[in-house]
Each structure stands twice: as C-alpha cells, then as structure tokens.
Amino acid sequence: xxxxxxxxxxxxxxxxxxxxxxxxxxxxxxxxxxxxxxxxxxxxxxxxxxxxxxxxxxxxxxxxxxxxxxxxxxxxxxxxxxxxxxxxxxxxxxxxxxxxxxxxxxxxxxxxxxxxxxxxxxxxxxxxxxxxxxxxxxxxxxxxxxxxxxxxxxxxxxxxxxxxxxxxxxxxxxxxxxxxxxxxxxxxxxxxxxxxxxxxxxxxxxxxxxxxxxxxxxxxxxxxxxxxxxxxxxxxxxxxxxxxxxxxxxxxxxxxxxxxxxxxxxxxxxxxxxxxxxxxxxxxxxxxxxxxxxxxxxxxxxxxxxxxxxxxxxxxxxxxxxxxxxxxxxxxxxxxx
Numbered sequence: 001x002x003x004x005x006x007x008x009x010x011x012x013x014x015x016x017x018x019x020x021x022x023x024x025x026x027x028x029x030x031x032x033x034x035x036x037x038x039x040x041x042x043x044x045x046x047x048x049x050x051x052x053x054x055x056x057x058x059x060x061x062x063x064x065x066x067x068x069x070x071x072x073x074x075x076x077x078x079x080x081x082x083x084x085x086x087x088x089x090x091x092x093x094x095x096x097x098x099x100x101x102x103x104x105x106x107x108x109x110x111x112x113x114x115x116x117x118x119x120x121x122x123x124x125x126x127x128x129x130x131x132x133x134x135x136x137x138x139x140x141x142x143x144x145x146x147x148x149x150x151x152x153x154x155x156x157x158x159x160x161x162x163x164x165x166x167x168x169x170x171x172x173x174x175x176x177x178x179x180x181x182x183x184x185x186x187x188x189x190x191x192x193x194x195x196x197x198x199x200x201x202x203x204x205x206x207x208x209x210x211x212x213x214x215x216x217x218x219x220x221x222x223x224x225x226x227x228x229x230x231x232x233x234x235x236x237x238x239x240x241x242x243x244x245x246x247x248x249x250x251x252x253x254x255x256x257x258x259x260x261x262x263x264x265x266x267x268x269x270x271x272x273x274x275x276x277x278x279x280x281x282x283x284x285x286x287x288x289x290x291x292x293x294x295x296x297x298x299x300x301x302x303x304x305x306x307x308x309x310x311x312x313x314x315x316x317x318x319x320x321x322x323x324x325x326x327x328x329x330x331x332x333x334x335x336x337x
Contacts, residue, residue, distance in 0.1 A: 039117030046105035
C-alpha cells in the first residue's frame with residue numbers, strides 16, 4: 001500500500017508483448033494525452049512551471065521506455081505523471097513551509113482550454129487548489145483523478161498502488177475537506193460582476209461599497225514570495241479588508257491599465273504599471289466575495305496570456321525587484337500590510 005511518506009514506485013502499468021518490428025516514435029501516443037497529463041500535474045502541484053517540468057520528465061521517460069510492450073499508453077503516461085507528482089509534492093511541501101509570506105497557486109490561462117485537459121472543471125479554481133495544498137499528496141492525487149478526470153476507483157487504486165476501499169476513503173476525506181473549506185461559488189458571469197464591482201469600489205476608496213460586496217469572513221491573500229513587499233499573513237474580516245483596500249486606493253489605481261483575462265475558469269485582471277503586471281482575482285458565493293487573491297510576484301503570472309500573447313515563461317524575479325521596487329517607496333505589493 002502506498003503512503004504519503006514514501007515515494008511511490010514509478011514502474012509502468014501491466015505490459016503485453018507485441019511485434020518488436022513495429023515502429024513507434026512515441027509522439028503519436030503522447031501528443032493526444034499531453035493536455036490531460038498537464039492537467040493532472042497542475043492540479044496536484046498548483047504550479048504551471050512545475051507541471052510543465054513533470055510533463056517533460058514523463059516525455060523523456062516515455063522515450064526511454066520499451067513502448068512496444070505497453071498495453072495502454074494513456075494509462076501508462078497518466079500513472080507515471082501521477083506518481084512523479086506525488087514525489088514532487090512531497091518535496092514541494094517542505095519548500096512551501098519555508099516560503100516567505102502567503103503562498104498562492106500559480107494561475108493559468110484557460111481561455112483556450114477551460115478544463116485544462118479534464119472532463120470536469122473540479123479542482124481547477126484557485127480557491128480549491130489552495131485547499132488541496134492542505135491534503136497529503138496521495139489524497140490530492142485521488143481527489144484530482146476522481147473529481148476532475150472521472151477515473152474509476154479501480155483505476156485510481158492501480159495508479160496509487162492501493163486497495164480500492166482505501167482509495168474511496170481518500171476521495172471521501174478530500175471531498176469533505178473541500179466542502180468544509182469553501183462555499184458554493186456563484187456562476188462565472190456573477191463572479192465577473194463581483195470583480196468589476198470590487199474594482200470600481202476599490203478605485204474610489206468606497207468603504208461602504210466594498211463592505212457591501214464582502215462576505216463577513218472575507219480573506220485577502222497577497223503572494224509576494226519574499227521578493228516583493230506583501231502581507232506576511234492574510235487580512236481577514238469585512239471591516240479590516242475594506243479598510244486596507246480603501247487606504248491604498250489613491251496610489252494603487254493611479255497610472256495603471258487593466259487587462260481582463262480568464263484564469264482557472266473565471267475572470268481575473270492584470271493590473272499593469274510600467275509594463276509590470278499584478279494579478280487579481282476573487283472567489284464569490286451568495287454571501288458575497290469570500291476571497292481576494294493578489295499575485296504580486298511576477299513569476300506567478302508567467303502562464304497567463306496578456307493581450308493575446310504569452311508572457312515570458314520564466315520571469316526574472318530578481319531583475320524585476322531591482323528595476324521596479326527600488327524606484328518606488330510605496331509599491332503596490334504593500335497590499336495587505
């Protein structure tokens with residue numbers, strides 16, 4: 001039985017013998033399932049960059065595998081991806097424990113593929129990805145495979161090298177954790193209307209307007225990653241969040257442009273000043289805006305398209321810090337301080 005504390009074997013699923021003379025360069029089997037592999041990896045890791053690295057690793061392993069004897073290439077590739085992600089997630093957990101300030105999942109552009117390779121949109125919204133971080137890597141894998149990709153419990157048991165009843169327990173615990181941790185979200189259209197209203201009120205410093213949009217227990221997260229000055233802890237509560245948003249309204253929204261993008265299946269905004277983007281999105285329910293997420297570290301926005309073109313895949317955080325922060329004594333990254 002697999003456990004969260006030990007790396008899973010990365011061995012392949014069952015094989016069969018075929019004609020060794022058959023030619024296969026591997027690409028024909030790999031290319032169609034690549035979006036799914038990225039989707040699995042991204043949901044498990046919360047990082048597009050790490051997900052891309054895993055998919056690249058899977059491709060290299062696929063190239064060195066005796067593909068002539070693989071009975072089910074998609075199953076083989078999904079299994080390899082999941083097991084690699086569990087190992088990566090175990091090491092990422094220790095890195096994130098030492099992360100400076102609040103860690104947020106890396107948003108991804110979903111304008112072209114709203115499901116990121118999945119049958120269902122579960123475990124894609126940033127609020128859910130944030131909750132998944134609190135699960136063990138094995139629980140996370142079971143939940144993602146079941147809820148987002150509709151794998152059977154038997155298939156998940158094979159991938160995780162566990163008994164089926166134990167897999168059912170993993171999925172059940174993960175579901176309860178997600179359900180207990182968040183409210184039912186409004187529709188995507190309503191979410192955008194909430195975000196538009198939030199920006200309008202924030203630009204005016206309208207305290208009453210902001211409080212009217214917020215749920216009582218609203219939380220504002222700011223991810224600066226230690227490279228940009230940001231809140232060390234989330235700001236919580238309707239009054240406190242409205243107060244600090246209103247307090248920075250005069251400086252924050254002056255001289256910026258707003259680029260609307262679709263990330264993780266919902267509306268988001270890039271607040272751009274002098275070519276430097278800040279990401280903003282919200283999660284909302286019938287009670288109002290539950291969560292506000294500010295992405296202040298430029299590399300967290302590397303997977304988002306801006307005005308139809310991809311931002312550079314690997315942003316130079318240190319260069320941005322030197323060129324931007326030193327010329328402003330009141331950076332937008334002071335949100336949440």
